[in-house]
Structure formats: structure tokens, C-alpha cells
Amino acid sequence: xxxxxxxxxxxxxxxxxxxxxxxxxxxxxxxxxxxxxxxxxxxxxxxxxxxxxxxxxxxxxxxxxxxxxxxxxxxxxxxxxxxxxxxxxxxxxxxxxxxxxxxxxxxxxxxxxxxxxxxxxxxxxxxxxxxxxxxxxxxxxxxxxxxxxxxxxxxxxxxxxxxxxxxxxxxxxxxxxxxxxxxxxxxxxxxxxxxxxxxxxxxxxxxxxxxxxxxxxxxxxxxxxxxxxxxxxxxxxxxxxxxxxxxxxxxxxxxxxxxxxxxxxxxxxxxxxxxxxxxxxxxxxxxxxxxxxxxxxxxxxxxxxxxxxxxxxxxxxxxxxxxxxxxxxxxxxxxxxxxxxxxxxxxxxxxxxxxxxxx
Numbered sequence: 001x002x003x004x005x006x007x008x009x010x011x012x013x014x015x016x017x018x019x020x021x022x023x024x025x026x027x028x029x030x031x032x033x034x035x036x037x038x039x040x041x042x043x044x045x046x047x048x049x050x051x052x053x054x055x056x057x058x059x060x061x062x063x064x065x066x067x068x069x070x071x072x073x074x075x076x077x078x079x080x081x082x083x084x085x086x087x088x089x090x091x092x093x094x095x096x097x098x099x100x101x102x103x104x105x106x107x108x109x110x111x112x113x114x115x116x117x118x119x120x121x122x123x124x125x126x127x128x129x130x131x132x133x134x135x136x137x138x139x140x141x142x143x144x145x146x147x148x149x150x151x152x153x154x155x156x157x158x159x160x161x162x163x164x165x166x167x168x169x170x171x172x173x174x175x176x177x178x179x180x181x182x183x184x185x186x187x188x189x190x191x192x193x194x195x196x197x198x199x200x201x202x203x204x205x206x207x208x209x210x211x212x213x214x215x216x217x218x219x220x221x222x223x224x225x226x227x228x229x230x231x232x233x234x235x236x237x238x239x240x241x242x243x244x245x246x247x248x249x250x251x252x253x254x255x256x257x258x259x260x261x262x263x264x265x266x267x268x269x270x271x272x273x274x275x276x277x278x279x280x281x282x283x284x285x286x287x288x289x290x291x292x293x294x295x296x297x298x299x300x301x302x303x304x305x306x307x308x309x310x311x312x313x314x315x316x317x318x319x320x321x322x323x324x325x326x327x328x329x330x331x332x333x334x335x336x337x338x339x340x341x342x343x344x345x346x347x348x349x350x351x352x353x354x355x356x357x358x359x
Contacts, residue, residue, distance in 0.1 A: 003216070007223050009139065010231035013159035017139055017223055019216075023166035024053060027100070028060035030125050030162040034096040037063045039088060041111040042102040043071040046129065049169075050102055053127075065091055073259035075106040076145040078154070084114040098123040098161070104130035104177075105137030105263065109152075112143030116158030123161040129169040131181025131210075132263060135188070135222035138163050140230045140243075146259070150319050151251045157235050165219065170210040178208060180264030182299045183246075187271060188222040190292070191242050191331070191339045192229075196221055197295060204298045242339040245331040246271030252316035256309060268301035269357060277353040278332040281342065288336055307358035310351060 004020035018026060031038065038057055042050035050066055057064040067087050069075045088099075101111025101124060108126045115124035128138035144155025170178065182200075189196030199214050200207045206214040226243065233240040250270030254261055275292045278284035296303050305313075317328060328350075332342045 005220050007220070007227050008231075009159070009227045011159070011234045013141075014231075015160055015162050017163040017165060017227065019165040019167070019220055019223065021166060021168045023164045023168075024056065024127070026164055027053065027125065027127065028057060028062065030164065031062070031098055032096065032123060032161070035062065035098045035123065037065070037091060037093055037097040038100055039065050039067055039084070039091070039093065039098075040100045040102055041067045041069060041084060041107060041114065043075065043104065043107055044068040045071050046103055049129075053100075053102060063091075069107065069110060071106070072104070073106050073146060073151075073254070075110045076152075078145055078147075080110060081114055081117075081145055084110070085118060088114075088118050093118065093122070095119045095122055098125060100125045100127060101138065101160075102127045102129065103133070104128070105133040108133050108138040109143055110145065112141070112158055112160065113145055113155060116143050116156040121158060124158065126160045126163045127169075128163070128165060130173060131170065131178050131219075132184055133181075134165045134219055135181065136184040136226065136243075138165075139223055139226050141234065142236075150255050150316060151259075153319075159234075165223070167210060167216065167219070173210070177262070178210060179300050180262040182208065183264030183267045183271070183296075183301055185218050185222050186295055186299065187243075187245050187267065188225045189295075190271065190333065190336060191245050192225045192337055193221055194337055197291070197336070200295055200298060208299070241329075241341060242331055245333075245339060246274055248317050248320050248328070248330055249273045249313060251320060252313040253305060255316050256312055265302050268296045268299075269303060269305050272296065272303045272357050273353055274330050274332050276356040277330060277342065277345065277349065278334075279356075280349055280353050281332070281345070283332055283334050283340075283342075285335075288333065291336070304357050304359040307355070310354050310358070313354075314347070314350065 007017040054064040099115040101108040126138035128134045141159040144152035250267035253266040275289045
């Protein structure tokens with residue numbers, strides 16, 4: 001019997017995350033009995049799989065339509081959202097109809113945003129097909145698109161109706177994409193669950209093998225952490241900020257690279273930066289900082305960025321949505337699994353921390 005795990009996400013609009021294999025047969029049952037029409041938002045690269053999903057939904061009695069969108073961050077543009085709205089309008093989608101996000105984190109972000117804004121909110125079922133989307137983007141109800149000024153600056157909170165984490169969809173995922181997704185898994189270890197770090201450190205080959213029991217445990221543990229945090233603080237008024245560990249500089253790097261860097265690579269550098277920042281502030285000891293570097297090296301993720309880019313990154317961070325009244329805020333650690341907030345570090349301190357990761 002195929003192993004199946006369920007993680008509950010609480011709050012005002014509770015839902016369930018199913019984790020297992022061969023879960024695409026559960027899609028129809030995850031939709032409301034009032035739903036008649038379904039829009040499947042998917043990257044063009046997954047057109048064949050999306051068509052198979054569409055045929056299954058048609059067989060279950062739904063009218064299913066496909067919307068192929070660009071892969072990666074190119075999907076998270078207002079022009080692509082407008083294309084999806086056009087499809088919904090031309091097909092006469094009502095408030096009882098639904099959207100399915102079938103793809104990586106950019107696709108699930110886009111699908112969630114479109115669902116949140118169409119008729120002020122329709123159901124969305126997320127089916128993540130990358131490690132990053134499974135442990136982060138598809139869970140939690142944060143939806144957003146990018147602008148020329150920065151990442152995720154336009155968005156809305158909108159809980160999915162359900163999330164189906166089908167590990168079989170990772171079978172064709174390139175190895176570098178699997179490893180990039182491990183940045184968010186490691187993040188969960190650093191902010192909340194040291195067992196995650198121990199699994200990675202003890203056998204990196206098993207940890208990153210998507211067919212292994214170790215990988216299954218890492219995905220489940222990471223989702224459970226996010227579910228716990230989101231259940232307590234859906235709209236990021238407090239606790240949920242810890243999920244942004246490494247993301248302030250990471251998002252600035254993504255913007256600086258015109259989104260040609262993978263999210264996980266940028267976030268890894270971002271976590272090294274805040275680890276060094278915490279060390280300079282006397283919050284984090286040398287061993288904890290070096291543990292960051294060692295784990296990212298094991299995974300194969302970068303830990304440095306060019307020294308000449310500091311001023312550009314500082315300007316991008318100052319536009320980041322996590323700032324308050326123009327004051328920069330960083331999630332840092334007082335120790336492994338002891339996250340806290342550092343407010344308004346000086347430019348001199350930021351520059352000094354950056355020099356520790358500069359190349």
C-alpha cells in the first residue's frame with residue numbers, strides 16, 4: 001500500500017496537504033461538489049501531463065480547460081495573469097468554479113493569485129511538481145506576482161482548498177532543480193527542526209534521492225513546519241516572518257539577476273548573509289555559521305556573491321515588502337532553531353556581513 005501522510009493547515013480557512021504517490025487520482029475528489037468548470041494553469045513544459053489531468057477531470061464530469069504559461073519567474077507577470085483572467089472570462093467561470101495550479105512555485109504562485117482575484121476569490125487546488133513548490137510555495141496561501149521593481153510586490157493571501165504533494169511528479173525533475181529546492185528544506189531545519197539538518201548531514205545521497213524514505217521524511221517535516229507557522233499567523237503579522245529566513249537578500253539577488261538564478265540558490269546565499277550578520281551582532285556562534293556553509297556545500301548550493309553588487313542589493317532590499325516604514329528587518333538566529341528579528345542594522349554592519357560572503 002502506498003504511504004500517504006496528511007498535514008492539517010489551520011486558521012480561518014483550514015485545508016489539508018496530502019503527501020504521497022499516485023495522488024493525481026485524488027484531484028477530482030478535492031474539488032467542491034458545486035464546481036463545474038476547472039482551469040488548469042500549468043507551465044508549457046508540462047503540457048502532456050496537464051492534458052492527462054484534464055482528461056481525467058473530464059472523465060469525472062468536469063469541464064476542464066488548460067492555460068499554458070511560461071516556466072519559472074516569467075509566469076509571474078501581470079500580462080500572464082491577465083491572460084488567465086481572459087480565459088476565465090471567456091469560459092464564463094463563476095464563483096463556484098475552480099483553478100488548479102499544476103507546476104512549480106512560480107505556477108502555483110500565479111494560479112493562487114489568479115484564483116484570489118477572479119470574482120474576489122474562487123477555489124484553488126495546488127499540485128506542486130517541484131521540491132521548492134512542495135515544501136514552500138504551494139503551502140501557506142501567499143500568492144503574488146512580480147513587478148519591474150521587485151519580487152512578489154503585488155499579491156494577496158488566499159488559502160488553497162487543498163494541496164496534493166505527489167512525489168511521483170518529481171521523477172523527471174532535473175537534478176539541479178531538486179537540489180535548488182533543498183534550500184527551503186534546509187531553511188526549515190535552521191529555523192525550527194534540527195532533525196532536518198541531521199538527515200542532510202548524515203547521508204546527502206539518500207536525503208536528495210526523491211525515491212528514498214529520507215526524502216519523504218524531509219518533505220513531510222518541512223511542510224509540517226510551514227503548516228504550524230501558517231496556522232498560527234496566516235497574514236504574516238508576527239510568527240510567519242521566520243519563514244523569510246534568508247529571503248531579504250535572496251529576493252534582491254533574484255531581482256539583480258533578472259530571475260535567471262534559481263530561487264534556492266539565491267536563498268542559500270541569503271541565509272549565509274544573515275548568518276554572518278547574526279555572528280557580527282553576537283547572536284550566532286562560529287560553529288552555527290560554519291554549519292550553514294557546510295550544509296549548502298553538501299547540497300551544492302552557492303554561498304557567495306560578487307562584492308561589487310552590494311549597493312544594488314542594498315537598494316533592492318530597501319524596497320522589499322518585509323521592510324517597515326523604510327526600516328530593514330531581517331530574520332536571524334540566536335542559535336540553530338531559535339529565530340528572531342533584527343531591526344534596522346546599520347549600513348556599516350550590513351556591508352561588513354556582506355564582505356564575509358563576497359567573492
